[in-house]
């Protein structure tokens with residue numbers, strides 16, 4: 439079913455790929471961006487959205503999420519995961535391979551794409567694993583998986599420990615123009631660790647791992663990228679020291695890119711102790727929701743990660759949305775838009791830069807033709823109100839996962855509408871109920 443034409447009027451249109459930041463109208467016709475400009479006329483029958491006071495941007499692209507289908511449907515299905523993502527302003531999400539079975543064969547990738555086409559309200563693009571069964575040894579058939587639709591390769595969830603395997607993976611993947619993404623933690627250094635090694639872990643008496651556990655593997659990986667010319671994507675940086683390693687590799691011309699998550703940009707290990715910072719009052723000590731991998735670190739790391747994201751050493755913000763049943767941990771999509779405002783207020787990151795890191799930049803990682811509002815582009819659009827204040831409430835999550843380190847925290851800035859291929863897939867005014875009936879499949 440073709441969706442209605444839409445005219446989005448009077449918003450602040452931020453399209454970093456086109457270097458645009460101005461008050462303008464956006465016209466959507468036949469599921470494409472028809473025009474962006476002043477005082478555009480509305481075609482007959484078009485829906486008109488008044489976006490005054492709001493920001494209009496390309497739909498967000500998440501370079502890193504986990505959907506739990508097939509295998510763990512009690513945690514998440516592609517349908518519920520895509521609804522949660524749409525509510526966070528995402529129109530394209532890239533899913534990691536640690537499903538059951540692992541996405542290591544053509545049939546699994548094809549099944550995932552079928553599920554996505556049938557159940558998802560937005561675009562879901564799968565990565566394949568690097569090694570068979572994510573066992574860390576035997577490489578998957580990269581050419582076949584790439585043909586089947588895998589946009590990259592990653593054993594994320596498990597660090598790719600074998601240096602030889604990583605070298606070979608980079609050599610092969612680059613033949614197919616795909617990146618290799620790694621969860622960079624030294625398995626021996628993190629064995630048994632519950633959190634970041636620092637003053638907080640000493641005070642709590644918890645087993646911990648130092649930030650060097652990450653830096654050692656980032657250092658290895660960027661050297662191998664330089665050696666092979668293979669495109670490397672460093673997932674969820676948590677250590678300030680990793681930023682420096684990425685910067686130097688880029689200066690030497692290695693095809694290296696990197697990502698950081700909202701939680702590693704905003705939370706420190708102090709919340710593991712349930713410290714009485716005003717904003718974390720509702721987190722009890724040892725709250726399992728504060729346990730993420732890699733672990734939350736210190737303010738000095740946050741400062742370097744934010745600077746790295748601002749300068750472009752870190753390319754992207756990736757959610758690492760990882761729904762788990764309630765006894766485990768989860769990172770929810772809902773805070774994505776809030777990041778827009780909370781980062782802007784600290785003066786390190788301006789809004790257009792942050793939007794670039796969440797739209798055009800992740801598209802560059804995987805070579806995707808999305809993330810912009812140029813004429814003729816897919817009509818993937820997010821509209822958000824940067825001033826809307828709200829509180830994260832896990833009971834209202836659209837995702838099946840209900841656990842989040844952000845539960846109970848006040849947020850400023852919220853997505854009011856998400857449009858995918860010209861069709862509204864999330865509308866905050868519709869009582870937070872997602873509208874998905876007009877999606878074209």
Ligand SMILES: [Zn+2]
Pocket residue numbers: 594595596621673674731732
């Ligand atoms: Zn990971």
